[in-house]
Amino acid sequence: xxxxxxxxxxxLSTMFRSLRNAFITGIVVVLPxxxxxxxxxxxxxxxxxPASNFFFWYLDPSWRSMPAIKFGLEAISxxxxxxxxxxxxxxxxxxxxxxILSGLEQLLDRVPFINAVYRTVKQIVDTFGRQKKAIFQxxxxxxxxxxxxxxxxxxxxxASGETQEVTGEHIVNVFVPTTPNPTSGFLxxxxxxxxxxxxxxxxxxxxxxxSGGAVVPNPKTGQPVPIENPKQAEGSAPATAEAPEAPEAxxxxxxxxxxx
Numbered sequence: 001x002x003x004x005x006x007x008x009x010x011x012l013s014t015m016f017r018s019l020r021n022a023f024i025t026g027i028v029v030v031l032p033x034x035x036x037x038x039x040x041x042x043x044x045x046x047x048x049x050p051a052s053n054f055f056f057w058y059l060d061p062s063w064r065s066m067p068a069i070k071f072g073l074e075a076i077s078x079x080x081x082x083x084x085x086x087x088x089x090x091x092x093x094x095x096x097x098x099x100i101l102s103g104l105e106q107l108l109d110r111v112p113f114i115n116a117v118y119r120t121v122k123q124i125v126d127t128f129g130r131q132k133k134a135i136f137q138x139x140x141x142x143x144x145x146x147x148x149x150x151x152x153x154x155x156x157x158x159a160s161g162e163t164q165e166v167t168g169e170h171i172v173n174v175f176v177p178t179t180p181n182p183t184s185g186f187l188x189x190x191x192x193x194x195x196x197x198x199x200x201x202x203x204x205x206x207x208x209x210x211s212g213g214a215v216v217p218n219p220k221t222g223q224p225v226p227i228e229n230p231k232q233a234e235g236s237a238p239a240t241a242e243a244p245e246a247p248e249a250x251x252x253x254x255x256x257x258x259x260x
Contacts, residue, residue: 048074051081139205140174141196144188151176152205155197159189167191179212 052073056064063069091100105122109115136154144151159171169191177185200208204217 043078044071044074047081048078051077055080136175136202139198139200139202141198142174142176142188142190142194144176152209153177153188153195154202154205155195163189177209180210182206182209 052064052070055077056073059073064073105118108118135156137157138155140153140155141150142153143149144153153174153176156173156175159173164171167189171189172192172195174188174190174195175185176188177183198205200217207215207217
């Protein structure tokens with residue numbers, strides 16, 4: 001009877017494990033579609049709705065509130081806003097567009113608080129816009145946070161200014177992202193001889209970090225290298241060691257004595 005109970009418990013455990021894996025696989029399949037729907041809904045609600053009220057104010061509100069018409073007008077409004085932004089970008093390349101942008105900047109520069117925010121944002125945008133190459137230049141390996149403990153990082157630039165003068169060394173800036181969210185991390189300023197450059201691409205480095213080390217790209221082909229977990233990590237119980245045989249002397253002592 002105990003054997004039957006153990007067998008049924010093992011079957012239930014296998015079934016629950018299969019359901020869990022199927023559920024996780026379903027999330028992975030649905031997640032990209034869900035994120036796309038959320039982004040589209042955000043654009044329609046935050047951008048399309050007010051733009052639709054501005055562009056199509058002359059239409060009858062009762063007719064404009066119909067679900068199909070409302071969705072179409074909001075989608076058209078989003079496209080119109082993107083088109084206007086694109087035309088503004090093209091216009092800024094010519095003399096008239098530059099004069100208009102310069103006048104707007106001078107106007108914003110006279111408004112308290114707004115001028116500080118505008119200058120900060122403009123400085124950040126200009127810094128990234130002037131760079132002809134990507135922010136992350138290459139993937140590097142560093143010893144962090146202690147010796148013989150390695151972390152993957154991205155070389156961003158060469159340090160300059162006060163940090164270079166104070167240290168007296170050739171310092172480079174390395175961004176070490178966190179797993180699985182690479183948008184946060186640490187900025188480390190290290191001597192160039194303390195970093196080890198890798199042939200891995202930026203995309204492959206991001207895959208390695210986001211997957212928590214589960215996806216290891218092959219440096220030659222770029223394809224993920226399959227990782228096989230140890231048997232014990234997969235849930236199988238370790239083999240029970242057999243008890244050693246009793247010594248001969250012990251066996252002799254345990255044998256019943258012959259009666260004379």
